[in-house]
Amino acid sequence: MAGPKATAPVKGTSSSTSSSSSPSAVQTLWKAYLDHTAPRLKFIDSFLTFLVLSGVLQFVYCVLVTSFPFNAFLSGFASTVGQFVLTASLRSQVNSENRTLFKDVSPERAFADFVIGSVVLHFFVFNFLG
Amino acid sequence: MGPLSLLLLPLAAALAVNAGQLSIQSPRFTVLSSDGNQLRTEQISLSKKAKEPVTLGPTDSLKLTFQVKEEGGEGVQPHQTFLRFYDETTGEEGIQPVKVTASGKAKFDFNMARPPASLPPSGAAPLKVSLILGSFVHTPATVELFDLVVPPSLSAVHPDEQTFHPLPEIQHTFRPEQKVPPKAVSAVFTGIVLSPWLVLIGLWGYLQPRVPHLFSLSILPFTVSLGALEALLLWYWVELRLGQILLYGAGAAFVAAVTGKQALVSIGEHRTGRK
Incomplete structure (x- = not known):
């Protein structure tokens, strides 16, 4: 549920987009995502991609070079992970295909939760940064 | 005697x-x-x-x-x-x-x-x-x-004799100072770690999200107060103390909550009105 980037738009649509030339499943998935995902979800997805790349690169730096200011690494890495979790939950609540799951949660409410969670996360991250 | x-x-x-x-x-x-x-x-x-x-x-x-x-x-x-x-x-x-x-x-x-x-x-x-x-x-x-x-004599010295001498000076051993990698390596990896920002900007530039009401009077205060909160956190990192950040942060958070309520209500009205 948290962060299924491409599952929601693919539902029931892959048959219509797959052509007779039998493209690979990944290509089909990608095309379906591009065609059937709301722009604002793509907007969130690009932010999620940014977070994943950022976290992975920080981790690679920690493994390859040094973890020397260890609290700085931890807070940087934890900020990307925490932000990813918050953003992913925002995405799943905002997604119109999940409307039935989150009847009581309006998109505005979800965004308010996201903002509060982010501010608290950033406070802890800056507190830990040293 | x-x-x-x-x-x-x-x-x-x-x-x-x-x-x-x-x-x-x-x-x-x-x-x-x-x-x-x-x-x-x-x-x-x-x-x-x-x-x-x-x-x-x-x-x-x-x-x-x-x-x-x-x-x-x-x-x-x-x-x-x-x-x-x-x-x-x-x-x-x-x-x-x-x-x-x-x-x-x-x-x-x-x-x-x-x-x-x-x-x-x-x-x-x-x-x-x-x-x-x-x-x-x-x-x-x-x-x-x-x-x-x-x-x-086997025990010409008292059995406890050795406890009556000054002990050798205590030599503290510390973990060696951790090495900072060379400046070039740090610079290269700083670039690499910051490179996802380019990806983010590129993707957002490609998607061109529409923000029609960003500068409306109901929403702008909210984004400004959020920016102020984040700037406050940055300031906290640079020089503020915990008590100060809690005081200022409480004020900013109150403003953000009030303006956020107003902004999200107006957005909700837009959304329901449009539907």
């Missing part, structure tokens, strides 16, 4: 006049090995000292016999009889009482395996062994017997 001894002096002098001299008859020592063999047995010459000191091994025992006689010839029992072991170099001495029978005969032995506690710790020089006789009715006598060489 002084006056008393002064009073006693004439008495002692009177006694000394009448008293005969005490003498030692047939003093003899025997050195026995641990299995009972006689290693050395000799008459002790009181007039001239033996050239060779008596040597005891770690498990040997020494047997000393003599008889105390009055000048006349009768054997007597002195009131006090002691053997004195004296180390001239260290000044240590040990006094060991000796039992004398009524007829004046005495036998003294000790085993080096279990030496008496009074034996002084052995130094470099041999111990001088002398016999001290004390009596009310006779002139006291001190007789040099022989020199005694005992094996070196």
